[in-house]
Amino acid sequence: MADVNRGNRPLSPHLSIYRPLWTMVLSITHRITGVGMALSITMITWWFLALAINEAYFEVANAVMTSVVGGFILIVSLWALSFHFCNGIRHLFWDAGKGLDLPTAYKSGLAVMAGSVVLTVIGILVAKGVF
């Protein structure tokens, strides 16, 4: 009897109905950073391909990567990676059934945001040859 009323059931309210919450913002940011990094990895793969082809082509790819726009994309990508990395670990803890209560979820969210900034700064310093 479970087939009764299939496809004609009430829908749950859409996302825009809700007041944005910290945990919601982090959740959608996880998706946005994940999808966005598809572009980052495409650019980096192109750079690897150029490195495999020859020096002249590599110079072109390198010039794009080190340009103002390229550098900006790389720094945003570095932050996206840092965020997705930290929040991914947060998700793995949830998958293990840990930290699911609301106060912990808010606190771990703060830790993720702070961690993403710290990792980005470390990454930039490594790229600059400080470490």
Added chain:
Amino acid sequence: MRYQTDRQRVEGLGSAKDGTVEWWKQRLGAVALIPLVFLFIFPLLRSIGADFDTVRGIYENPLNALVAILFFITIMSHLRQGLQEVIVDYVHGKAAMTIALLANTMFTTLIGVTGVFSVAKIAFGG
């Protein structure tokens, strides 16, 4: 309405015949990526802006090449799974969704194979 009892439907696991395996594979890839991201990103950060010979030298190193190849395979499988989840959630209509899922598989395979091939070519000194 299909002439199937609820019990038959549960035992048949629906039309997909599986479900948890995709979830499990995504977590497996995610765990593998924790060390791989670190190992991949350090030589990469050092390489950006360096000259051709220096960067070639970095990826001629078998360890850096091996990490990069493992990273490309794992990240592209993780990206395919993630994008698939987003497509299934936001793309409506059977035709549009099928096309998006096919495009996703082709795109992630293309980028992944290009990355693996490029690093392998450099590492083998071609």
